[in-house]
Amino acid sequence: MSTVTLIQDAETNPRVKAVFDDIRATRKSDFINNFWLYLAFDPQLLEETWQGVKSVMAVPSALDPLTKELVYIAVSVTNSCRYCVHSHTAAARAKGMTDEMYADLLRVIATAGRTNQLLNAMQVPVDPVFDMENGRE
Amino acid sequence: MSTVTLIQDAETNPRVKAVFDDIRATRKSDFINNFWLYLAFDPQLLEETWQGVKSVMAVPSALDPLTKELVYIAVSVTNSCRYCVHSHTAAARAKGMTDEMYADLLRVIATAGRTNQLLNAMQVPVDPVFDMENGRE
Amino acid sequence: MSTVTLIQDAETNPRVKAVFDDIRATRKSDFINNFWLYLAFDPQLLEETWQGVKSVMAVPSALDPLTKELVYIAVSVTNSCRYCVHSHTAAARAKGMTDEMYADLLRVIATAGRTNQLLNAMQVPVDPVFDMENGRE
Amino acid sequence: MSTVTLIQDAETNPRVKAVFDDIRATRKSDFINNFWLYLAFDPQLLEETWQGVKSVMAVPSALDPLTKELVYIAVSVTNSCRYCVHSHTAAARAKGMTDEMYADLLRVIATAGRTNQLLNAMQVPVDPVFDMENGRE
Amino acid sequence: MSTVTLIQDAETNPRVKAVFDDIRATRKSDFINNFWLYLAFDPQLLEETWQGVKSVMAVPSALDPLTKELVYIAVSVTNSCRYCVHSHTAAARAKGMTDEMYADLLRVIATAGRTNQLLNAMQVPVDPVFDMENGRE
């Protein structure tokens, strides 16, 4: 059940086809998941979103691909985004996340959720030593 | 400005002193940050919280220490926990996070925030292939 | 699957009937959606909630009806409220939201989600020029 | 620093004065906290908001006044609402919350934050026995 | 649909069996809900999580058991944790929450959600009188 209508034969639109082809080439797989299929209702939004995700997640950068997926899961869990949790947990497993690593990830995510609540409740002043502003460390 | 009263001479309480000593020994530093100082208003809560954080963050596990800090930052940002963001960003820098890695982390956290909004809006059905239940992959 | 029991024949209760009649008259439709049907388990809560929603959403005010629905969607998406996202997206379409407008709304909601993460991470000081306190602009 | 301008001599407006007088009478105190002072920029919003808060928090109901404050704190912490956390923690203390009760409250809030993260990550199916729909228990 | 695989015959693992036995003994019931069944994929995480929840929720403390469940519901609702909302609403009912109390809880949770939004929007300065820091009251 979605708020948008799934477009049948979306790839008859050349802008959609170009994005889907790039997704397939980037991932070396014919599978297109529902996010992109449904997003095809607006080709411009599809293009912008895929370019944004691709440039961050599929291009080599300072953090390795698996670490980026773990961070993505952490944000998605905290935002209670069901689809994102499922898709990025699957992506992390595909990039090598073992059950042991997943349990460790859950442990960190849960601990952060626990102490975030304590600090948001207690409103403790931030230690000046944490300030990076003006080059101070 | 906090919702609890900072205890002066908290370490005259032996339970508080034991936790503070363990924090110093674990971190090899005399510095105790405000979270623990303010939490000392209730020694039991202080003990439980420190044991929980220590066992997850200070004990070697499947994920390396820096990755765990990056995940911790990601959750804290999403929960808008100002103190936690400051303390764990400082911790990540102390464990080797460079400006380049931090910028990359921000990129992933921002991208997740962006697509989480799209998926929570569109309510796209989760692809069956993502289901891990009952051992299916 | 709900945490409350759907009341059969809820309208035998005159307080519930009065609210349902007002919903039908206000919306010029016989359809009562599930939110109100389930809320009928407590007539007082039903009355208060409907009065609150009606006075804000169904009475002419400074913002036009469609703009109010777009704002409602934005909040509901960010709170990950599945029901609210579905019902208010349907309401926005009924009030004239086209696919093009919906795509634009998604673009803004996603961009805000993206920069909210950056600012909650970086904890940038607010520019004094934004301060409205004490009449300063 | 606020997004609205604090109105000087707000009580020269009779609608504002009526609300402020009711706040003083209800709380048996001359003190008006900043929330209401700043909200006075729009008398209608001030009236509606005070009526809503008063009818829920200041009128005897199924839950006792202190329990209602504890629940209010729990929501405000989770929403990271700094002002609400401060004002309702003060209100809870005024209604009898001891340091021991506050520490216990923090323990529950933190535990919920911890397991919420685990469940939002694991996406475990809800046990059918929890369903209240259609009168099943 | 879950991100982890439900372990069949999880109790052949003695660590899992020990936790499940303790859950049954603590709750005086043979029923083990899905959270623990799925968490059994990692015995250490299962042990830590159960110990944490048990020590807070099943051990007599400053707040009574029902009040703790109400607070747990409030946090879970605000975090949009579907499973937690269902399981803790069921737990609260089992501990004596009536429909009238539930409606009152909803009223408080909704009012907090409403004023949290106002304060997070208006960014009103916190009244100095709310400050507990340094023993001031």
Next chain:
Amino acid sequence: MSTVTLIQDAETNPRVKAVFDDIRATRKSDFINNFWLYLAFDPQLLEETWQGVKSVMAVPSALDPLTKELVYIAVSVTNSCRYCVHSHTAAARAKGMTDEMYADLLRVIATAGRTNQLLNAMQVPVDPVFDMENGRE
């Protein structure tokens, strides 16, 4: 107090200067607010973020500029992003938002926060009529 160091003379970097010049030209103002000044610590992140915000917020599209700011405020409030709330409320005022419109916006944001809590608590099933999937309306 920030987690990044404010770069002095950031515009000596030509990539930073190009972005700042475009911000000035787009907004027809010499003022650069702190978000961009601090983001300059990583020129690539600065470029990507500005391009994303500009293409959505500064380019004519289906929704008018003021409506887009109102939606941006709604998301930022719900995410408890203090900086974003201040900067976009200022932007909305600059684009014509009156006090009366702002009060109305607050009313909608608060009402959504209120009913989001009710629906996330009650977990009411979504009415089939809201489903847009497969072209059904």
